[in-house]
Amino acid sequence: MVKNICCIGAGYVGGPTMAVIALKNPNIKVNVVDINAERIAAWNTDELPVYEPGLLEVVKQARGRNLFFDTDIEKGIREADMIFISVNTPTKTYGLGKGRAADLRYVELCARQIAEVATTDKIVVEKSTLPVRTAQAIKTILSETGNKARFQVLSNPEFLAEGTAIKDLLEPDRVLIGGDQTPEGLAAIEELTQVYASWVPRERIIQTRLWSSELSKLTANAFLAQRISSINSISALCEVTDADIDEVAYAIGTDSRIGSKFLKASVGFGGSCFQKDILNLVYLCEFFGLPEVARYWEQVIALNDYQKRRFAQNIIHTLFNTVSGKKIAMLGWAFKKDTNDTRESAAIYVADHLLNDMANIWVYDPKVPAKSMFADLDYLGTRSPEENRKHLTVVTDPYEACRDAHAIAIITEWDEFKTYDWQRIYVNMKKPAFIFDGRNILDHKKLMEIGFKVKAIGKSY
Ligand code: NAD
Ligand code: UGA
Numbered sequence: 061m062v063k064n065i066c067c068i069g070a071g072y073v074g075g076p077t078m079a080v081i082a083l084k085n086p087n088i089k090v091n092v093v094d095i096n097a098e099r100i101a102a103w104n105t106d107e108l109p110v111y112e113p114g115l116l117e118v119v120k121q122a123r124g125r126n127l128f129f130d131t132d133i134e135k136g137i138r139e140a141d142m143i144f145i146s147v148n149t150p151t152k153t154y155g156l157g158k159g160r161a162a163d164l165r166y167v168e169l170c171a172r173q174i175a176e177v178a179t180t181d182k183i184v185v186e187k188s189t190l191p192v193r194t195a196q197a198i199k200t201i202l203s204e205t206g207n208k209a210r211f212q213v214l215s216n217p218e219f220l221a222e223g224t225a226i227k228d229l230l231e232p233d234r235v236l237i238g239g240d241q242t243p244e245g246l247a248a249i250e251e252l253t254q255v256y257a258s259w260v261p262r263e264r265i266i267q268t269r270l271w272s273s274e275l276s277k278l279t280a281n282a283f284l285a286q287r288i289s290s291i292n293s294i295s296a297l298c299e300v301t302d303a304d305i306d307e308v309a310y311a312i313g314t315d316s317r318i319g320s321k322f323l324k325a326s327v328g329f330g331g332s333c334f335q336k337d338i339l340n341l342v343y344l345c346e347f348f349g350l351p352e353v354a355r356y357w358e359q360v361i362a363l364n365d366y367q368k369r370r371f372a373q374n375i376i377h378t379l380f381n382t383v384s385g386k387k388i389a390m391l392g393w394a395f396k397k398d399t400n401d402t403r404e405s406a407a408i409y410v411a412d413h414l415l416n417d418m419a420n421i422w423v424y425d426p427k428v429p430a431k432s433m434f435a436d437l438d439y440l441g442t443r444s445p446e447e448n449r450k451h452l453t454v455v456t457d458p459y460e461a462c463r464d465a466h467a468i469a470i471i472t473e474w475d476e477f478k479t480y481d482w483q484r485i486y487v488n489m490k491k492p493a494f495i496f497d498g499r500n501i502l503d504h505k506k507l508m509e510i511g512f513k514v515k516a517i518g519k520s521y
Contacts, residue, residue, distance in 0.1 A: 062088055062183075062251055066140035068170050070094035070103055070129060072110050072225070072332075072401060073187060073218050074146035079118045080229040082127035084259040091128045093136040103129035111400040111427050114226035137177045142251065144216075145170045145198075146187040151336045160343035162191050162336065171198045175205040183248045186215045189337055191344055192275040212248035214239045215270050217277030222331065223398030235265045238273020245270075278341045282357055285334040287322045289363040295325040295518030296370065305518020306500060325518045327410065327471055327498030328368040330395030332403035335361055368406045371469075371517070372413035375496055378515060379466055384418035387490075389465040391458060392472025392499075393425040393433050400427040406498070407471045408436045411452065415443065421452045424461040426474055430454035459485065467494035473501045486510045 067078045070092045082090040094100050102109040104123070108116055119127070130136060137143060147166040152158050167188055174184060184202065186195060195213045202211040215238035220228040235256045239249040249267050256265055268276070295305045305325045313320030329335075338357050345354035376383050395405035402408070411421055415437075423433060437448045455461050458477075462468055462485045470477060478501060486493050495507060497516040504514045504521070514521060 065090045066136035067092045067144040069146035076225040082122040091136040093133045112225045142183045144185045144187045160339045162340045171201040178209045181210045215273035238268045238270045281337040288329045289360045292367045298518040302520045327371045328406040330405040368409045372410045386466040389461040389468045390423045393428045422461040424458040463488045469496045473499040
């Protein structure tokens, strides 16, 4: 029976996942450790570093009881009988595989640290999303550093989505656990199964080989992203044929073989994972000599880039071919609602495009601080940090963002946008008052009655 869990990485996955494991297993001590002292300090306050509905309530119930956040990684490793690796695995920005392969240096560091510090047997669990066969590298590092302790490596990818993390963790469609099909491997799979079985019905806990588990995670994300690119590709066709994307999505989604979820056309998908995981899949296919498969998945990303670019270009074309010196209000910066995460958000690329055309952008997002927005833009390196701050203004009042604007662009589907006094916003805008709904969340008919000129994804008006 597992008595002590250590999770390396207190991010969007490590924090919420461990909070729920601790909540549901009061007899297991759960230590979440991280090299980022600021993040750990925040986990120990009520201002958590991750915004997720319901997360604070879960953390408060378990924190100090059997859930602990700490910077002492070595102690966490030593005490644990099960160690989750939940560190970031971004796309490589250098060297071999640059721009495609996953950067596994943080995972490797964790494996080396475990090998160095461990004095007793451990089950090491890959929670991070990893290329298929990474467990082999981890096993090699663990077994060839002269450590006498024995290690079992499991793959237990996480399927939570941000904004619904707590619900997804409490009621997962499935939990996936992959391991070696040896007696020791199967025993380790069973140990981890028992941790989840405290609240997840057994029939939802899928046990597989290591490689199937690793590959299933990349595949799941590729399929999900592919659905969005598929519907977004049709949105472009709708705009020139008078078909309506929401009607088309509904009509096809009622076919139970297709299903209705994940068919919402948008300004383009964002988030830390879809793009990086597909690029990683593409890299793997090339590495294993499967260029046709690589090209197939690459198109999902190409279409997504096109969708973001198309949205920004549409704003420029509609505003009489220039936004130079014009105030454009952007509502939303997060990559989806109910999160403060902005990684790969479509907002960054739309803003960059409009700034290239000399727009003055005013942004309002209910959860994202100005610091993150500027960090996102600066990271692109398109222009100097000073220029970014000169042409992009961040405000905490949406009405201020929209006052005297030539156009409004809805980038994130925050519920509060639907509740605004759109009449008041219209009165205070420059005319013609344009609104570009990148999420199709507003009542377009009502907006047109007020006087707005509405442009939306997959609509021909
Ligand atoms: P994150 O960047 O929010 O968190 C990772 C944390 O790991 C950071 O706080 C970092 O300081 C810490 N870290 C890095 N190296 C370390 C080391 N050597 N020792 C201790 N701490 C270290 O990342 P995330 O969003 O939580 O994602 C983690 C993994 O989970 C990724 O592989 C990602 O693909 C996967 N994933 C993410 C999501 C999601 O919704 N964000 C969902 C499923 C899977
Ligand atoms: C996604 C997956 O849904 C999770 O299962 C997975 O665990 C996670 O990636 C991961 O591996 O990181 P996440 O990126 O948090 O979760 O959020 P999603 O709900 O999948 O949304 C991703 C992007 O697609 C967002 O920008 C969202 O607005 C967009 N989207 C989603 C659409 O444009 N249309 C849709 O129909 C659905």
